[in-house]
Amino acid sequence: MSYDIDELPESPSRPPLSERLKTPEGQRIVKVATVVSVLTVLLLIFCVWWPLISLPPTMSDTQAEVKSTLLIFSIASAPVMALVWGIAYYSLRHWNAGSGDTPPEDGPPIRDNNRLSLAWVVGSALLTAFLLVWGLAALTSTTTLPTDAKPLTINVIGQQWLWNFQYPEDGGITSNDLVLPKDRPVIFNVTSTDVIHSFWIPEMGIKIDANPRVTTTTLTTPDTLGVFNVRCAELCGLNHSYMETSGRVVAPTDFDQWVKDQGGSPGMLVPLDVNKIEPKE
Numbered sequence: 001m002s003y004d005i006d007e008l009p010e011s012p013s014r015p016p017l018s019e020r021l022k023t024p025e026g027q028r029i030v031k032v033a034t035v036v037s038v039l040t041v042l043l044l045i046f047c048v049w050w051p052l053i054s055l056p057p058t059m060s061d062t063q064a065e066v067k068s069t070l071l072i073f074s075i076a077s078a079p080v081m082a083l084v085w086g087i088a089y090y091s092l093r094h095w096n097a098g099s100g101d102t103p104p105e106d107g108p109p110i111r112d113n114n115r116l117s118l119a120w121v122v123g124s125a126l127l128t129a130f131l132l133v134w135g136l137a138a139l140t141s142t143t144t145l146p147t148d149a150k151p152l153t154i155n156v157i158g159q160q161w162l163w164n165f166q167y168p169e170d171g172g173i174t175s176n177d178l179v180l181p182k183d184r185p186v187i188f189n190v191t192s193t194d195v196i197h198s199f200w201i202p203e204m205g206i207k208i209d210a211n212p213r214v215t216t217t218t219l220t221t222p223d224t225l226g227v228f229n230v231r232c233a234e235l236c237g238l239n240h241s242y243m244e245t246s247g248r249v250v251a252p253t254d255f256d257q258w259v260k261d262q263g264g265s266p267g268m269l270v271p272l273d274v275n276k277i278e279p280k281e
């Protein structure tokens with residue numbers, strides 16, 4: 001049955017909420033609200049629990065920001081997801097042909113419930129505005145260099161199927177292991193000598209494409225001593241899955257010692273321009 005919206009009947013004055021909840025429609029709303037509430041709680045528990053067991057440990061400010069953004073966005077979306085799933089569940093379970101709970105015909109469109117419209121529009125606007133502001137703030141903080149420490153620049157060169165790391169500010173040493181000093185911002189200039197790779201440190205929350213003849217840049221500040229993984233996150237050929245190595249975050253004095261052990265000199269600038277790396281033939 002269809003309705004001409006110009007010929008809709010006037011809405012009768014509505015009985016109080018307590019009365020309306022006793023009607024069959026009110027009972028339906030109570031049941032749906034119960035399902036939505038239970039689902040919301042379950043989803044919130046999942047939002048907190050799942051990252052704890054599935055994400056790598058946090059070893060940088062970037063990864064901390066990534067994790068808190070994931071948590072906040074999941075919590076904000078849990079009630080919305082529960083609302084959609086709750087209504088879908090109730091509809092599929094009760095409003096099928098055999099249940100006897102199917103309304104005989106479609107009801108008139110709701111067009112005069114201003115409070116519902118207002119709540120819907122204001123709720124959606126607040127939620128999306130919050131996510132936008134949080135997202136922009138997180139993006140800014142993870143892509144801006146802190147001003148209180150001198151950053152370290154490292155050239156990252158991917159090739160089938162290994163990573164090379166150049167330290168142009170420490171005598172130009174090259175290493176297959178990525179060694180980083182703790183609490184010092186690091187700028188990674190990333191490129192490739194052959195195909196597209198992707199430079200990924202799960203524990204640091206950074207991942208960026210390594211493209212031949214192009215330099216991409218990412219940055220982070222390691223803040224925890226320990227070992228981390230360096231991986232290629234872009235299918236780059238037969239041995240892609242073996243294109244990984246380990247790295248470690250060490251104390252600044254240990255970093256200087258490591259540089260010397262590699263034949264370098266801490267703080268000595270050697271012009272190694274990652275843009276000048278010749279592609280392999």
Ligand SMILES: [Cu+2]
Nearest residue numbers: 197232236243
């Ligand atoms: Cu690769």
